[in-house]
Amino acid sequence: MADEADRNAKADQPTSLTGLPFAQQPALQLIYDTAPIGLAFLSPDCRYLQINQRLTEICGISVEGHLGRTVRECVPALAETVEAIMASIMATGEPVAGIEVAGQRPDQIEDRAWITYWHPVRGPDREIVGINVAAEEITERKRVEAALLASERQFHTLADSIPQLVWMAEADGAIFWFNGHWYDYTGVPAGDTRAHDWQTLLDPALLLDARRCWTQSLQDGTAFEMELSLLGKDGKYRPFLTRAIPLRDTTSTVYRWIGTHIDISEQRRREEHIRFIIDELSHRTKNLLAVVMAVANQTAQHAGDVGQYQMRFSERLQALAHCHDLLVKDNWHGASLRDLVSAQMRPFGETNAGRIDAAGPPVILKPDAVQHLGLALHELATNASKHGALSGPQGEVLIRWQVGETDNRVRIHWREQGGPPVAPPQRRGFGHVVIEQIVPRALNGSGKLDFSPAGVNWTFKFLHH
Template identity: 35%
Template sequence: MEPGGPVDGATRAAVLAAYDLERLRYSPALTRITDFAAALCGTPVALVTVLEETEQRFLSRTGVDMDGTPRAISFCEHTILGTEPLVVPDMTADPRFAGNPLVTGAPHVRFYAGVPLITDEGVALGSLCVIDMVPHPDGLSPLQLQGLETLAENVIARLRDTRDAAAWRHAETDARRALGESESRFHTLADTMPQMVWSTLPDGYHDYYNARWYEFTGMPEGSTDGESWRGVFHPEDQERASALWARSLATGEPYQIEYRLRHRDGEYRWVLGRALPIRDEAGRITRWFGTCTDVHEQKIAGDEREVIAQELSHRIKNIFSVIAGLIGFAARGKPELRPAAADLRDRIAALGRAHDFVRPHSRNSAPKVRQDSLLGLLGELFAPYARDGGGGVTVTGDEVTVDDRSATPLALLFHELATNAAKYGALSSDTGRVVLDVRLTDERVILGWTETGGPPVTPPTSTGFGSQLVELSAVRQLGGTVERDWNPAGLRLTITVPADAFARR
C-alpha cells in the first residue's frame, strides 16, 4: 500500500481499531503539540483530526470548542489524499473550499495548512492542521513547515504508543488465559510473541525466558536465570534497574523501565521492560510476568525530535532579537520615534526572557530554577531592575506553576508595571521599592503589587497604552481582574487570576 492516498472504509476501520484513540483524546501530550503548532504558525486554531466514515473527530484542539465536524465539509479530507503538507493561503480563492460552509459562514475560515498523519500501515488517518480566520498570503515559512511536520511525526509516535499499549493489554489477557489452560500453551504463545518474555518466582528469581530473549541476547539457554540477568544490562543502567525491580518486589507495583540491553552482536540497544504480578484469590503474588520490547529506533527518534524542538525554540528566541534590531534600525533616523521604539524593544526583550525561561532546554542550558515556577519567571523579568545592596522589586509568597501559555501575558503585564514604576513610580527614586506578593488559593491566584518610597502618586487623567496593555494581559488573556488604588504613598494593584489560567492541568 502506498503511503497516503484514498483507502476503502473497511481498511480505514481496521487500522483505526488498532489504536486506543479515546485514551489519547484531549491528552496533555497532544494539547502541548497543538498549542505549540498554533504558536509556531501564528494562528489562533490548531487541531489533530481523525477521519471516520462520516465524521471528522478532533483528538486535540487549541482555539476551538467543537469536538469535530461532518466529514463532508472537512478540509482534512483533501489533506489525506497526498503525502505532503497542504497549504491554502486564501480559502475563498480555492475552488475546492470557496463554497464550504465553514468558509462562507461561521467561523469564516480563510487560511488552512495541514500535514497528513500517515500510519506505519501507510494509511492517512487524519491531519495536524492550523487554521486562521484571515488569509496568509505567504502561506508558511520553510521553518514553520518543518516544525509542523516534526510535530505531526510526534503525533504519529503518540498514536503508535496507544497501539502498542493496546497490543500489550491483549497479549497480557491472552497470556493469563493460556496459563490457566496449560503452561505449555503459554510457552508456545510466549515463543511466538515479538517481545522478549520472562517470568520470576514471587521473590524475583528469574526462572523462565522465551526463545526471543535468547535470540536477542545470544546467551546460552539458562545462563541468565536467577540474578544473572544483570550481566547483559549496560553497566550504567544496572544499579537503576535493580533498585526499581527491588521496589516492585517489595510493593507489588508494576515494573516499567527503559534500559540498554546487550544485543548478540555486542551493541547495546534501548529496551522497554515491563512486568506485572499475578496474584491468587487471597491477593498474594504467585508469579511475575514481564516483557522486554526493543525501542531503540523510537528512542533515538525521540532524542532527535527533542533536538529539533530545542532548535525551533532557539530560532524563535532569535526572532525576538531580530525584531528588536529592526525596530532600533527603523528609529535611528527619526528622533521623534526613539522613545516609542525603546519602549517596544523593552517589551520584546521581556517576551524574549519569558520565552527563554519556559522553552525546551538541554541539560546545560536549562535555568537554575524550575521552568514551571512563577517565582522563577518573575525573577528573570525583574532582574534588570535589581539594585546594588538590594531594593528593586521583591517577590514574596506562594509558588505557582506556569507554562508557555501564560508566560507571554505575564511577561507583558509585569514588564509594563516595572517600567512604569521605573519612570514615574517607586523605582524612579533611590529610596523606592516594590513588593509583589503572590497568594494561591484553591481556585485563584492573587498578585498584590505595592510601591512605596517613591514620588507622590496622582491618578492619571487619561488611559494610556500601558494601562491598556495591563488590561489586555491580565483580563483578556489570563481571564482575571485588576483593581488599582492610587494611594499618594504609592500605587497598589491587586490582580486576581483563575488558578487554571497559569498552567494546563
C-alpha cells in the first residue's frame, strides 16, 4: 500500500519531456527561473505543468497558482485561442509560431502584449506528451510601432496639407510613397506604380544632369537640389525647385530620403515681369531723356533770355511730368487719350472754366504717343492762353477725336473760336517745331497747323496700334 501511495504522489508532480519531475532536474528548473522570456509546459489537456515567473505577468497569478490548473481557469479570455492552438498541434504535430496575446491582469494600467511560440514535446514512443510555450514581451516594441505609425500619419497629413509635391524613398532611392498633390499634378491615379519615378516626368533636356546629380547624392548621402521642369497632367512642363534630403539613423547611416518639388512657375513669371519692367523702364527713360534734351535745346534756341528759358523749360517739363504720371498709373502700358487731354488742359481749364470742350471715343495710346501728344497739346494750350482763344473773355477751345473704322487711324482736331483775330506768327518757335516736326516724325503721322483769323486750327492723324 505504501508503494502505491508513493507512486500516486509522484504522478501528481509536474514532469518534463524526460518524464522526470521538474524538481528532480535542477538544470531545467534553473533555465525556467532565469530565462529572459516567459516559459511554460502544458499537458495535452491544457494544464500548466510548469511555468516561470516571467510568464505569470500575463495574468498576475503566481507560479504555484498555475500548476495543475487549466488555461481556462487561469486566463479564461485566452482559453479559446490556446485550446485551438493545442488542438492544431495535437492533430498535425507541427509547431505554431508568432501568435500575439494581450495581458489579462485586472490591475493592468497599460496594455501589455506578448508574441508566443508553441512546440510539441514527444515521449519515447513519439506521442505528444505536452507543449512547450515561449513568450516574448513586445509591449515596448508595439508602443514604438504605434508611435511610429502615428508619426507617419502625422507626416502624411502634413505632407498632404502643404502646396508641394512630396515623396519618400528607400536608402537606394526607390520611391515608395507620394503625397496627394503629386497625383493631382501628374494625373496618375493614386497608388499607381507608374508614378513612382519622378525622373520619367523630367524635361528631356535636363534628364541626364538630374540623373547624374541624383546618383551622386545617393552614393555620397548628400542632399540633392536642382531646378527641374516636371510634366503635368495638362501636358505642360512647369519649373520646380527639387530637393531630396537624406534621413539618418543613430549610426549616421542613410535609411530613407524625403523629396519635395516646389512649384516656382509664379516666381519665374514675376522675375520675367520684373526684367521686362526694368528693360521697359530703361527704354522709356532713354526716350524720356532724349525728349527732355530736345526740349532743352529747342527752348534754348527760341528763348529771348535766361529767365524766359527757365520759365518755358519748367512749363514743358511739367507737361512731360503729367504724361509720366499717367504712364506710371498703368505700369507704362499706356494711357487713354481722354485722360491725356484732361491732364494737359487742367492748368489752363482752372482759369477758363467751361471754355475747353473735349470729346471723343475711348482710345488707349502707347507710351510714345502719350509723351509726344502731351507736348503738342501743352504747346497749343499755352499759345491759346497767351495769344489765342483763351487770352480773352469769350473764346473757347474745341477738341475732338475719332478713330477710322477701316484704317484704325486716330484723327485729332483742335479748333479755337471766339478769341481775338489771329495773325500768322512772324517767327516759328519751339511750339511749331513740336507740332509740325517732332510729333509727326515720332508717331509716323501727318498734320496741319492753320492760323486762320477766326482762330487756330490743328488737325493730326496717326496710326493707332
